[in-house]
Amino acid sequence: MASFKKTQIRSLPKIGQKVTADTLYWRKLNFPVTVKEFGPIDYIDVMPIEPYFIAVSSAAKVQIYNPITHQVHRHFTRFKEAAYGASIRSDGKLVIAGCDEGHVKLFDIGSKSLLRIFKGHKGPVHRCKFTTDNVHVVSFSDDKSVALWDLPSETEIIKFSEHSDYVRAGCVSSISSDLFLSGSFDHTVKLYDARSPTGSTISVDHGSPVESVLMYPSNSIFVSVGGTELRVWDMLAGGRLLARVSQHHKTITCLHLASDGKRLVTGGLDRHAKIYDVQSYQVVHTLDFPSPVLSLGITPDDFTVVAGMANGLISMQHRQTQAEARALNPKQSLKVQKKSQTAYRFRLNADFRSVNRTFNPATDVEVATKTDTNFVSRYDMFLRKFQYSKALDTVLTPYIRKKKPAITVGVMHELIRRNGLKSALAGRDDSSLSSILTFLARNINDPSHANIIIQVANTLLEIYESSSLTPQSEKLFLQLQEHVNREVEYVKHLMEIEGMLHILLASTTTQARRSSTYVVQGSPVKPMLPSAAAAANATMIFNVG
């Protein structure tokens, strides 16, 4: 009751991109380090354990980059033609890659030696993966087949040839070593179980050539991309379509999970990477790249984002560390530091100290609640003292006037309410009058402030109508008049358009009414009858009573 209530500043929400937790998080990526390769980057795979080496397959080689130094750690060039889909085993020791001649080659990262060659595909192999048990390899080939290989014996265990077009996408389950998924240019995504050699267990139609597939870590949902669409399928429900998201305007090429599986990232030929929330499939942020994105890699800690592009560029972006942030913006970090300093939160009860009795921690220690330092702005201070002219002066400083016009309008509003506008505006010299006039001219067109600004302008005209003005202020008054005239003209145009629209709408509604048919109400839904078993059960219960 006794406290002064602050002046209400009415600020309308800004239209445009909202600053959310996600935008802040993804904005913290540093300027990218780019490396140029000799051909489009086909595939990027990230080692799942530290030091998160990145395997990049492009043209006829597979390179393993160190994500910190951006240097090539290893490179494998024993391919006659293009190498595709190099993938690192979960222990980080082996790398596997497919190639144009239809072989799948296994290398040791440590010694760079070629350990195995899996021969048997008749077309190029674009994707190959280690299964979860680390001793099998799945390969997805352009000969429309998917094959499972045994690593030690270098033999083919099973081969599925169900697709009718190139198989360019595939992934393995992270839980079971027997489950893997393939996506093909024949628009289908198929789930295979190595224990049932007869064929695929689930087959769904994506609607366009499938570019990439991904299975969630829980293994209950898988995602496929292709065309401009992302589709989410329920695996447990036998391939029910859960969601269709179309946020890219060109083909989506790659798919990755980020932020511990809470975000999904897709890259596309439209040079964007979109980050989705995996619950709602709403886009929370967009990353931009200079060229069509073909492949994406994100380290498990979200520290590095690697994108491979069609023109052979690899862009590697690091997350800003705290030290870097501090170096960039020393002022802000100081503020944060100050805040984090803890004050004394506990104090002893005075009663306890004065009287000699035993200490009871439950009642004698008071937890100090955080006291809000009641910040009173300068204009409120003057309003509180009924110094209206000074209050108006403080909000007519160039910074507030230009950057935060809502504050100026709020104070003017309060002055109108207090009936103090006249005294605040009267008796001003040239310079202060000009600041008011420029403010009015600039904001009189703003519909959210217009009613108050018009009120202020009227009062101002009333006061200075008869007084002699300097040429400078006279010019400003004329400028204000010009603004008003322009606004009037503009509103006139708008009303004309509104009138036209009304005619159009009226004609359509009359037509609609003529041709309208009343919706016949459906027959009342029959009450559900209990089944025979349920009925039997019900009578049983009855008998017990």
Add this chain to the structure above:
Amino acid sequence: MVKMANKKTRGPDKTQANTSDIVVKKLDDATDIVRQPPVFTNDSKYICIASGRQIGIYSVESAEKVHSLEEHTFDVIGLAIKDDNILLSCDASGETIEWNINNGTTLKKAPLVVAGIKEFHSFHYPGNGKVLVATPSTYTTNMSSLWIVDSHTRPRKLFADIKSTPHSIAFGCNQGNGSLVVVALQDHSVVVKDITNGVDKKHMTDQRKFTCVALHSEKLIMATGDISGRILIWHDFVHKSRPVKTVYHWHTLPVNSVCFSSEGEYLYSGGSEKVMVKWRLGMSRKQFLPRMGSSIKYIVNAPDNICVATSHSDNAIRFIDSTNKINRAIIGLVKHDPIRGFADTEPIKESVMPTGLVFDPRSHGIFFNAQAGFLQLFDPQKNSLIFNMDVANRNVLTDERNLVIGNAEVLRVAVSPTGEWLATLEVWSNMSAGYHDMNLKFWRYDAVQANYELNTDVTMPHQDRVTALCFQPGLLGTEMPCLVSIGRDLKFKIWRLVDDTDIYRQKESWSCDVAGDFRKLTPSALSFSEDGSLMAIAFQDTVTLWDPTSINLNTTLSHTLVQEPIELMEFGRDNCFRYLVCASKSALYAWDVISQGLVWKVGQLHSSVRCLVPDPKSCYMAAVLQNSEVFVFSPSSSKPVHSVPKMNSSEPIAALFVPRPNPLASGPEWLINSRLLIVDDQQEFLCVDDVSSAGFNQKLTTPISHMDSLPWTPFSAMKAEKQISAAKQLVPVVHQTSGIQGYKSVQSLLETSASALPPMSRICSLFMSDLMIKHGPKAVTAKVNSVDRTSTDLPLSNGHIDSKTQDFSEETTLQKLLTLDCQWLVETVK
């Protein structure tokens, strides 16, 4: 009304008999506590406050009521402390009562005898058995004469034609010779009388009218406040004809009250600026306590100087401690100050209580206006204020000397059917500037915090004054709630709750869904049918019926018989759901919504209908006329069930049916579940109720023990502990269960755990018989006899025939019950 009266005489006699014991009562507890200045007891532990006919004794420490003294039959006009714990009070008829403050008992009653005068204005007690009373002046109205009454001499007239406010009389002792000095104010002068020495003085200043006066307790110093805000301190005013004066001028508005501290070092003053000023006498230093919420009426200082009590016009008494901070308050029901500048253009209701009475289904309280920009929730069952809510959240602005400055006022309130949402419309308007602000605010009740949270604030919901707000009833929480507003900008708008949730937050807000108009006519009234499926908006004389979900115009209703603009409109409730009752300036009529015809019309009313309120618990409706006649009727017919003749000269403002917590045992149907509350233009609450139903009389009977006035020693601390525990057992909660059939058996069934219950077939009959209405004992025995005779061939006891032979006595009792229960069944089967 001629018709109505005729019909009443022709009506059945039964209703006449019933209505004879329906009375109109005044709700006394709702009266204000700031009409008279409060009085501190000598030990400064209690404060005595007069409110209407009652006197409340409150503890200063806790601001809780300790005693309620109710013996006076007229309004109390003055309080005084006679001895250490004797309170002297006087009412307007001149009856004085002495009370024991510690236990609230009456000690002595005596009438004041002053020259046959029956009416008194104010009462003061200077001590030594002498009493000062002000009586109406014989010649000039609104003025008083002051008399001194002594026990052994005849009453003596001291002054004639003095101001009649309690603050225009002061008395003190001349310490020099122990004489009694009395001062009183006239418009432009101060009259002084030294009673013992017989000195008379009259001091005049200039043309500024005096407003209040106070005397120093020890020295001969007088302080007067005047209409310009100036305070004058007069020195030695008894003997000198031109006394020395000191001017203290800070206030811009009239000074309402001045008060010396008991030591005489300080002077407190207050007025409509809502600031209490503490002057140090003889120095230029002053302290302020600003923003006290409402203008100060009286300032009273405690004898021990520890605190000061201020009475405010918002019906609150606040205690200010020695550090100049408000630390406690006694808050009563707030009277809304009529909105200035409204009275000439709008009906009186719009300025006195624009929100009317709005029932809150959640707390069973009533929302209505408090001070400007505030809303209060009043509990009619307990006659107490639940809370006072700041709707505008603006600094309350005070007038300047020549300038009226308005504050934001709450004009309309609506509560959603579940009580979860509260919609308020606040308006600030300045007639001279031609500028107005309007805010429609939606508040959501937060059950955890137990307060309302602002959800949406809409600026300028309509371009002109909003006439009515109404939530759609009948929604069961499955649909988004919906609010309809109509305004003088010829539009009606439908506001809906919109889900604005995204992955980061849960958010709902209100937004305008539809804005519509009808033939460019002004909408004047709005009503929803009870189930919320039909919305009726009156446009002048035409009623339009809309489907609230699709906003399709279903029908328009108009008739040549009824061509006046509709002012009030309500749908019937319960089995009268199909009737829509409309009131215009001189007629009351009902439409049948289903057959779309005019059902009845009562024309040529004595005066226009002020309120039309449906009873939520029955099908009846009450029409309150401007001349304070009340008619209760069923919307299906024009015959009133009950009518209340003119009550008094006051004009009703708003009315509401308030549900009762427990239904009446007997009475007319419309009174069983609810009673009718009416507010008049003085903001007094009147209640149309059955004579038998007593109000919620909660007597505070705990006596203050003499230990309270003991010093704080370890022994007294032990004693005091007991006292506190005794005070706690105050409100006994008694559920009325005796009248409910079979309450005990239901209770036992519910309390026994399911696993421990005997088989349902065993207890079913017993349970059912408990629920049945018992016949007289004779009838039962007769039936039992007959059963006994025929029991052998009764097929009812199918499973029990075998056991019958073994345990016959138990069986017969069971049989009795069984046959008792199932007779109705046997009959129906046959």
